[in-house]
Amino acid sequence: MTAIDPKFTALRGAVDMTHGAGGRAMADLIRDVFFKHLANDYLAQGNDGALLGKVGGRLVMATDAHVISPLFFPGGDIGALAVHGTINDVAMMGARPLWLSASFVLEEGFSLAALEKIVASMALAAREAGVPVVTGDTKVVEKGKGDGVFISTTGIGVLADETDVSGSNARPGNAILVSGTMGDHGVAILSKRENLEFETEIVSDSQPLHDLVAAMLACAPGVRVLRDPTRGGLSATLNEIAHQSKAGMVIREAAVPVKPEVSAACELLGLDPLNIANEGKLIAICDAADAEALLAAMQAHPKGRDAAIIGEVVVDARALVRMHTRLGGMRVVDWIAGEQLPRIC
Amino acid sequence: MKFVDEYRDQKLARTIAAAIAAEADPGRSYHFMEFCGGHTHAIFRYGVQDLMPENVHFVHGPGCPVCVLPVGRLDDAVELAERHGVILCTYGDMMRVPGTKQRSLIRAKADGADVRMVYSTLDALKIARENPDRQVVFFAIGFETTTPPTGVAIKVAAAEGLNNFSVFCNHVLTPAAIGHILDSPEVRGFGIVKIDGFLGPSHVSSVIGSQPYEFFAEEFQKPVVIAGFEPLDVMQSVLMLIRQVNEGRHEVENEYTRVVTQEGNLKAQALVNEVFELRKSFEWRGLGTVPYSALRIRDAYAGLDAEKRFELSVKVSKEVKSCECPSILRGVKKPTDCKLFGTVCTPQNPVGSCMVSSEGACAAYYSYSRFRDRKPADLEAVE
Numbered sequence: 001m002t003a004i005d006p007k008f009t010a011l012r013g014a015v016d017m018t019h020g021a022g023g024r025a026m027a028d029l030i031r032d033v034f035f036k037h038l039a040n041d042y043l044a045q046g047n048d049g050a051l052l053g054k055v056g057g058r059l060v061m062a063t064d065a066h067v068i069s070p071l072f073f074p075g076g077d078i079g080a081l082a083v084h085g086t087i088n089d090v091a092m093m094g095a096r097p098l099w100l101s102a103s104f105v106l107e108e109g110f111s112l113a114a115l116e117k118i119v120a121s122m123a124l125a126a127r128e129a130g131v132p133v134v135t136g137d138t139k140v141v142e143k144g145k146g147d148g149v150f151i152s153t154t155g156i157g158v159l160a161d162e163t164d165v166s167g168s169n170a171r172p173g174n175a176i177l178v179s180g181t182m183g184d185h186g187v188a189i190l191s192k193r194e195n196l197e198f199e200t201e202i203v204s205d206s207q208p209l210h211d212l213v214a215a216m217l218a219c220a221p222g223v224r225v226l227r228d229p230t231r232g233g234l235s236a237t238l239n240e241i242a243h244q245s246k247a248g249m250v251i252r253e254a255a256v257p258v259k260p261e262v263s264a265a266c267e268l269l270g271l272d273p274l275n276i277a278n279e280g281k282l283i284a285i286c287d288a289a290d291a292e293a294l295l296a297a298m299q300a301h302p303k304g305r306d307a308a309i310i311g312e313v314v315v316d317a318r319a320l321v322r323m324h325t326r327l328g329g330m331r332v333v334d335w336i337a338g339e340q341l342p343r344i345c
Numbered sequence: 346m347k348f349v350d351e352y353r354d355q356k357l358a359r360t361i362a363a364a365i366a367a368e369a370d371p372g373r374s375y376h377f378m379e380f381c382g383g384h385t386h387a388i389f390r391y392g393v394q395d396l397m398p399e400n401v402h403f404v405h406g407p408g409c410p411v412c413v414l415p416v417g418r419l420d421d422a423v424e425l426a427e428r429h430g431v432i433l434c435t436y437g438d439m440m441r442v443p444g445t446k447q448r449s450l451i452r453a454k455a456d457g458a459d460v461r462m463v464y465s466t467l468d469a470l471k472i473a474r475e476n477p478d479r480q481v482v483f484f485a486i487g488f489e490t491t492t493p494p495t496g497v498a499i500k501v502a503a504a505e506g507l508n509n510f511s512v513f514c515n516h517v518l519t520p521a522a523i524g525h526i527l528d529s530p531e532v533r534g535f536g537i538v539k540i541d542g543f544l545g546p547s548h549v550s551s552v553i554g555s556q557p558y559e560f561f562a563e564e565f566q567k568p569v570v571i572a573g574f575e576p577l578d579v580m581q582s583v584l585m586l587i588r589q590v591n592e593g594r595h596e597v598e599n600e601y602t603r604v605v606t607q608e609g610n611l612k613a614q615a616l617v618n619e620v621f622e623l624r625k626s627f628e629w630r631g632l633g634t635v636p637y638s639a640l641r642i643r644d645a646y647a648g649l650d651a652e653k654r655f656e657l658s659v660k661v662s663k664e665v666k667s668c669e670c671p672s673i674l675r676g677v678k679k680p681t682d683c684k685l686f687g688t689v690c691t692p693q694n695p696v697g698s699c700m701v702s703s704e705g706a707c708a709a710y711y712s713y714s715r716f717r718d719r720k721p722a723d724l725e726a727v728e
Contacts, residue, residue, distance in 0.1 A: 254355075263346045270703075320716050327576045328355045328362075329392015331713040337692030 015110040020140030033116050034136060037123035042099070042134035050134035052099060055158045062089035063154040069343040071118065071148055074188045075203030076279075078151055079122030084208045084279060085230070085345060086155040087129055091210035092226045092282065094165035094217060095157030100126060102153045103137040107146035118149060129208040131155070157210075162221055169224035170245035174313040175291035177284045179212060179298055180205070180306040182234050183262040185345075186276035190269070198268075202261050207280035212303040216284065219297035225285035230345055233275045235333050237283055238321045248316025251333065253326045255310045275336045277345060285313065352575030353391065361580040362396040368587050374400040377586055378676055379544040380523060382409030382704025383574040389713035391576035401583060404540060407522055407631055407674040408549075410487040411438045411702035415628045417662035418515055419444040422484050425513060426450065426458035429655050432476060434469035435484040437462045438702045443695060445662045466498035473502070473510035482651045483512045490548040492516045492640065493613040496620040499642065499649050513651040514642050517627060519549045520557045521638035527565045531677050538676045542586040544579065545571035547601050554609025558597045566595045573601040620646055630664075630698060631674030670697035673706055680707040681718055687711060 018025035035043060042050040066082040076084075083100065090097040102122065106115065126133050133153075184205040191200045209228065216223060225245075229237035234256065242249050258273045266273045280303070286294050291309055298304030311323075321333040369375060379385055385405045388394060394403065407413050423444055426433040433450070440451045440462060454460040459479075463469050466483060473481035485495040495512060502510045523543065531537040545558055550571045558569045568589035572582035582600040589596060599605055620643060627639030642650040664670070668690070669683035680686050680699070690696035692708050699705035703712070 260346050263349070267346070267349055318716075322716055325390075325392045326353050326355060327358045327391040327393070327396070329395035330716070331390060331392045332716055334692075334712045337708070337712070 013112055015106045015108055015112060015115065015140055017108055017140055017142070019106065020138060026138070029138065033112070033119050034138070037116070037120045038126070038133045038136070040132040040134065042132060050099070052134065052156075055098070057158040057160065060090055060093040060095035060157045060159055061154065062086055062093070063152065064089055065150065065152045066345060067147070067150050067343050068189070068345050069147060070189075070192050071114070073192055073204055075185075076206035077118055077121050078149060079118035079120070080125040081206050081279060081345060082151040082153045083122055083125035083129060083131070083133075084206050086153040087131055087208040087210055088228045088279075088282075090155040090157035091208070091213045092165070092228055093157065093159065094163040094213065094223070094226060095159040096214065097129070097131045097155050097157040097210050099134045099156050100131055100153050101135045102133045102151060104139070105146055105150040106138060106140045107148055108140060108143040110148045115149065122151075125208070129210065131208075131210075160217070163217060165223060165226050167225055167227060167241045167244035170241055170247050170285045170313045171224070172247055172313050172315045173288055174224060174285050175288050175309050176238070176249060176251060176311045176313065177286070177291065177295060177298065177307060177309050178229075178234065178257065179209070179282045179284070179304045180280075181257045181259045181262065182229070182278060182281065183258060183266065183273035183276035185279040186233070187262045187265045189277075191265070198265065200261055200265060202259065202265070205278055205280035207303060209280065209282055209303060212282070212298065212301050215297055215301045216294060220286055220290040220294040222290060223284055223286045223294065226282055228282050229278050231277050232336060233273070233277055234283070235272070235274045235321070236335050238333065239335050241283070241285065242319040242321050245313070246319055248314045248319055249311055249321045250314050250324070251311030251321070252324045254324075255308055257306045257308050274333060279345060288312070349575075352573070352577045354577065357577055358396055358580060361577065361584055365401065365580070365584050365587060366398050368584065368591065369398050369401055370591060371400065374402065374539075375587060375590060376402045376404050376539040376541050377544055377583060378404040378406045378526075378540050378542075379572075379579070380406040380408040380519065381544075381546045381549070381574075382412065382702065383547065384544050384572065384579055385409070385706055385709050386704050387574050387576050387579055389709040392713075393576050393579055394714075396580065397583070401587070404538065404676040405673070405706040406526070406676060407629070408488065408519065408546060409699070409702050409704040409706075410491065410517070411442055412670065412674060412698045412705045413517065413522075413629045413631060414439075414442070414486055414515055414698070415630045415662070416444050416664050417628065417660065420448070420660055420662045421657050422513060423448055423450060423453050423458075424657060424660075425482050425651065425655060426453050426460050427456075429480065430459075431480040431482045431655075432459045432461060432472060433482050433484055434461050434463045434472060436486065439484060439486060441695060442698045442701045445660070447696075466494045470498055470501060470507065470510065473507050477509060479509060480654075481510050483510070484515075485512050486515045488517060488519050488546070488549050489552045489617075492617050492621065493552065496616045499620050499646050500616075502649055503646060508648075511649050511651040511654050512642060514621070514640065516621065516640045517629065518638050518640070519546055519553070520560075521635055522629065522632060523558070523561055525632050525635045525638070526675060527561060527567065529675065531675060540567065540676070541590050542568040542570070544582050544586070545569045545597070547571065547573045547578070547605070550601065550605040550609065552610050552613050555597050555599050555605055555607050556609070562595050562597045568595045569597045571597070571599045571601050571605050573604070619643075631671040665696050668697035670699045670707070673699050680710040683707070687715060
């Protein structure tokens, strides 16, 4: 595990069963770790739930459990990831995320200093994104029944009346775009796996995308599909959309942005960058007429600098995703079969 | 990416494709067997078939280590993990291959057996060192390429006195399999399977060299071109094969000169020879019993041989009858000839071994190429 920053070492020792027992130890943990870092007016209400304000518009809700191993990885940690992952799920509906909840399952024996580091990182991520954690919960399980810490987050967002984003909205002729390079997160995690450690400069792309989405919708309100290619990567996500929309897709391998370091790691490990997870990238599908303007808006945003148009939606009753290979042939881009590299988010 | 992009370059691909189209005689057809699953995978993954004229056909061979392991040996591995309670270390693809009654190592693991996926034999040794009170067995499979690392593990374990480690050896030999195919009634007698030449193994040849193929080229009068696993290697080798066929030659040529030499890796050969010896016969899925086609651990290292350490029951191992893997491995049938292909049998739910490994013909066809058997109504013209 990554060395703990000395400024968090005020807390010593480890999580024990009393931290989940509802007594003094639990109250201290909540005060000294969770409230200390996540502090906001909603948490300060001090009730069993948070009283939220009135919202004008349709609501969107999304939830995500985070079980990643290792907990600290190049470019992030489970705390920041738990914030980014759920904000992105809300944002992929075209919504503006407003609030988050967080619940922690802690394993007996887990370092309190590491926990504080995770919560501090979560708080920083929430502050930077402008989406507060308004309610939470903590449970402790016996040693051996968890893996340090699992975090579930739920997000609520509000949707503008004119926005209609759904995986079932892709139509033949639409353009398919991605916001940046594929596979960074998965390769960063992989490089730290036991038995597999290798030296790489690659860091996770874990980041919230709601600001990029807002910029995209401002430029092209008719965006039809938004989705973040997390587990299973670009391949799985395009296949999901193709099936939901009952349409095929044709993409161009040469147009899909992949960092050379990611390509190299995938070559060595026998993996396909298109199958590797991302935590800070999105796929967008829009009318062909809007594609260039949307691409320009994405590239003008710091989180979409490497955006590219990678292909188009086509008529296909079997909803296959196909790809023109760099070599000049054609192949199917399929869901990966079998075991995904475990616990990447 | 350096040393990768050069071998997948579209411009070069078009140049070679044009040469193939110009030199392939339209009055005949060409059937080339790519022995290795690595070639099969490259052909499908990069869409090499799209760059070939219609009269050039690839016949997919049996060179996928996961595919050719017979069900009985897999059942033995499951027994080692379940009945003998060992920590069974295996390469990833082997986990999902269904044995008798569809029992796979991954199912055994779900039911509590200690099966661990490793990336190398060194990982298995590490597990053995960390678990001195447990028996640890490495499930060794593969052709000449994976044999030397197994040999290293055996020597290291012997030197360290790692008494809880052993190897379940299933290493097989490429030349024996090629000879068996060429001698089979389907190829030699009835001519059901047409083979005009071979794309020779690439990684295997880096170990054994190009010399072992000279016998086939001569005896069976078939050209062999040792080909690298990159798509341009495959295309260049096809061009070399076409030239040999057109000129009536049947020689061993080496396209993969950046790695393969005539004599191969002598150090690796010596190591393999020191640790292993020939089995009189070994059963292959698809090919049946092939004489002198596999290796076992020499008596000097008998203490590290899992087959000697553990008593394995004699069992009646059964493959699913309607699965066409055996015929597909011999090149007699294509994946799409199988009734189960794409319906009952998919990479998510494999019935036969050819659908498990990414080097298996069925998995490669399903994952990369199944748009080719579409009905016209499925698709408007988009290309």
